[in-house]
Amino acid sequence: MKKQSFTAEHHRIATRGDLIFCIALACMIPAAFALLVKYTGISPLYAAMPIAIIYLLAVSVWAAFRRKTTSANVPSVLDSLTNSEFGAVLTSLSSPTFLLDDEGFLIWANDAFLEKVYGDGLAVGTHVSDIFDSSMMRTETIKTENEADGEETEHTELVLKIGTSSFICESVPAVFEKKNYKFVLLCECTDREFWRDLYRREREVVAYVAIDNIDETLQSVQEQFHAKALDVERLVREWVEKMQGVFRAYERNRYMIFFSTEALKEACRQRFDILDRVRTVRVGDGLPITISVGVSDIKGTLAERDRAAQMALDMALLRGGDQAAYKSDDGVSFYGGKTKTGFKRANIRAHVVAIQLAAYMVRSDHVLIMGHRFGDFDSFGSAIGLAHFAMACNVNVHIVANLRDKNLAQCFEKIADVAQYKGIFVDAAESLDMMNANTLLVVTDVNNFNHAESPETVARAERIVVIDHHRKTAEFDEKVLLEYIEPSASSASELVSEMIQQHLPPNSLSQTEAEILLSGILLDTKQFTRNTGSRTFSVASFLRSAGANLSNAGELFKSELDDLVKESRFNTNVVLYRDRIALSTCEGETDASYRVVAAKAADKLLNLRGVDAAFSLVMIDGAIHISARSNGNVNVQLILEKLNGGGHYDVAGAQVADMTMQEVLTALRSSIDAQLDAD
Numbered sequence: 001m002k003k004q005s006f007t008a009e010h011h012r013i014a015t016r017g018d019l020i021f022c023i024a025l026a027c028m029i030p031a032a033f034a035l036l037v038k039y040t041g042i043s044p045l046y047a048a049m050p051i052a053i054i055y056l057l058a059v060s061v062w063a064a065f066r067r068k069t070t071s072a073n074v075p076s077v078l079d080s081l082t083n084s085e086f087g088a089v090l091t092s093l094s095s096p097t098f099l100l101d102d103e104g105f106l107i108w109a110n111d112a113f114l115e116k117v118y119g120d121g122l123a124v125g126t127h128v129s130d131i132f133d134s135s136m137m138r139t140e141t142i143k144t145e146n147e148a149d150g151e152e153t154e155h156t157e158l159v160l161k162i163g164t165s166s167f168i169c170e171s172v173p174a175v176f177e178k179k180n181y182k183f184v185l186l187c188e189c190t191d192r193e194f195w196r197d198l199y200r201r202e203r204e205v206v207a208y209v210a211i212d213n214i215d216e217t218l219q220s221v222q223e224q225f226h227a228k229a230l231d232v233e234r235l236v237r238e239w240v241e242k243m244q245g246v247f248r249a250y251e252r253n254r255y256m257i258f259f260s261t262e263a264l265k266e267a268c269r270q271r272f273d274i275l276d277r278v279r280t281v282r283v284g285d286g287l288p289i290t291i292s293v294g295v296s297d298i299k300g301t302l303a304e305r306d307r308a309a310q311m312a313l314d315m316a317l318l319r320g321g322d323q324a325a326y327k328s329d330d331g332v333s334f335y336g337g338k339t340k341t342g343f344k345r346a347n348i349r350a351h352v353v354a355i356q357l358a359a360y361m362v363r364s365d366h367v368l369i370m371g372h373r374f375g376d377f378d379s380f381g382s383a384i385g386l387a388h389f390a391m392a393c394n395v396n397v398h399i400v401a402n403l404r405d406k407n408l409a410q411c412f413e414k415i416a417d418v419a420q421y422k423g424i425f426v427d428a429a430e431s432l433d434m435m436n437a438n439t440l441l442v443v444t445d446v447n448n449f450n451h452a453e454s455p456e457t458v459a460r461a462e463r464i465v466v467i468d469h470h471r472k473t474a475e476f477d478e479k480v481l482l483e484y485i486e487p488s489a490s491s492a493s494e495l496v497s498e499m500i501q502q503h504l505p506p507n508s509l510s511q512t513e514a515e516i517l518l519s520g521i522l523l524d525t526k527q528f529t530r531n532t533g534s535r536t537f538s539v540a541s542f543l544r545s546a547g548a549n550l551s552n553a554g555e556l557f558k559s560e561l562d563d564l565v566k567e568s569r570f571n572t573n574v575v576l577y578r579d580r581i582a583l584s585t586c587e588g589e590t591d592a593s594y595r596v597v598a599a600k601a602a603d604k605l606l607n608l609r610g611v612d613a614a615f616s617l618v619m620i621d622g623a624i625h626i627s628a629r630s631n632g633n634v635n636v637q638l639i640l641e642k643l644n645g646g647g648h649y650d651v652a653g654a655q656v657a658d659m660t661m662q663e664v665l666t667a668l669r670s671s672i673d674a675q676l677d678a679d
Helices: 016-040 044-071 074-082 085-092 111-118 190-202 222-242 261-269 274-278 302-318 347-362 377-392 406-415 428-434 455-460 492-503 511-525 534-545 550-555 561-571 594-605 636-641 661-678
Strands: 097-101 106-109 137-145 152-162 165-176 179-188 204-211 246-251 254-260 291-296 323-328 331-336 366-370 397-400 439-444 463-468 480-485 574-577 581-586 613-620 623-630 651-657
Touching (some): 016 044, 097 111, 165 190, 190 261, 204 261, 254 261, 347 439, 347 492, 366 428, 377 397, 377 439, 463 492, 492 511, 511 534, 581 661, 594 623, 613 636, 613 661, 636 651
Parallel strands (some): 291 323, 366 397, 366 439, 439 463
Antiparallel strands (some): 137 152, 165 179, 204 254, 246 254, 323 331, 613 623, 623 651
């Protein structure tokens, strides 16, 4: 028997509001009963009678009110609708259709709605939220291209998932009896949703894989080269085959991979465990071989995803390798990064970058050089080296710096004796006035522009060059003409010194310039005890030949008595977390000099027996400053990335605003737990 369209004569059912009212009223009965017996002294039997009468009366009044408010205009509306040709057409529609009042209550529904969506038992006055809950709904943004002008437009669809069927929800306003109503038409799109979901799951994902360090690690064991390379290739091939993907080698130790979006989701859930499996391949004295992965599933063409995957691989390599960089429409995510960066850059790279930088400089009206905020010897030294490079190109150059920074006072005093550096330093405000379309901005020792000496100047610059040794944290826009980011380098001063050595004539550096560059290397290598490679000592030898005196450079590191007193404040608040992480805090009043003191305190904490990493925290100008150091067994850079910081595997820092010391300590412990548990 065919069902009839839904009308006002159908039996009413209680709405959610009705149930809440009745339950609340029922909860009040025991309290009213107890009060009546206690304060009137009547027997419980006689007390129950008025309570029951009051309850029934309240329910009756509520029911009458609900009936009146729900159906006041329903009969006339339905008469106007069902007695019209338009109503007859709506009733016979094969698509589910229903009518809502301006408050979202159901007034009418056709046969198809009762058959395909709800079934029997629906009532006038049921709110739409009681028919469809949020788990059944999702919005979908649809892009369409106008064939006439080629412009792309967007519109949003509401899709309802009801059982195994899907419907697009279209609504049209209507007026009956001077009241506002809304017709809702459900257009079935089950087949479309099936194919769209299948496309999303099986859509091609592009990935690139590169073996990070096999050439360098096998230099002394060449006979193992072929066997170890095949071991790594076999592991990667098995990983791809498990995902039912396509694996191709396109050059030595580099591979291109295609697999589905569904397989990518599984790889992300497993945090790209192929990195751990490859790391089990070891050579020589147990040195692990590592790989880097760049993968992308951004919207667009296959060619666009291919370019994005190559960029992701570059980011993974620039962050030190042994990790996967996954680029999606929401940004870039990183997995892995458990192995300390190896020293593997090529000699030719510095020479090529030097040539490119010189070409950009000579085509510029003016060159501005900038390090990071709260500068140190490395940012200052590399800025001096780049200024020397610009002077050799006969370009007008200035260095953006905080002239009142007490931590750099000795550097300013030392370079003041060199005539060509008089008037070369400008502050952030002056640098903004110097900017024009043909100004080249060189940012050194930092690749996160928010941490540059003047982020406003960076934002205004049209032509930017980045030279840094920290792991890359984000992609750059088209304003960055050249990026030279080498996490395997000990310092930015090392990179700049190498460029000077490769490109400029011998003996072009003065003794003072060479000593300031050497101080930057000494700072970041902890007097050549950490992060050093053969290239580091080669550059140091070059600076020594330019006249740099190790003793003179070391004078910059001598502490004042006041610094020793400040450092003791950290030493009195040290706790050992998870038996291997030292956490130190400095309470009370501080000034900007405590940034350097915090770094020294973290360094000294590493001398404690059993300590693998140390974190020093101090409040400076309303923000918590964190200095982190590691002996190489803990990746402090990944730990502080979760607190919007960064740096190196064993040297990192962060600044956290709008949080108390205890809140930052809690967040830091949570990040430490996540990193140690992942390892």
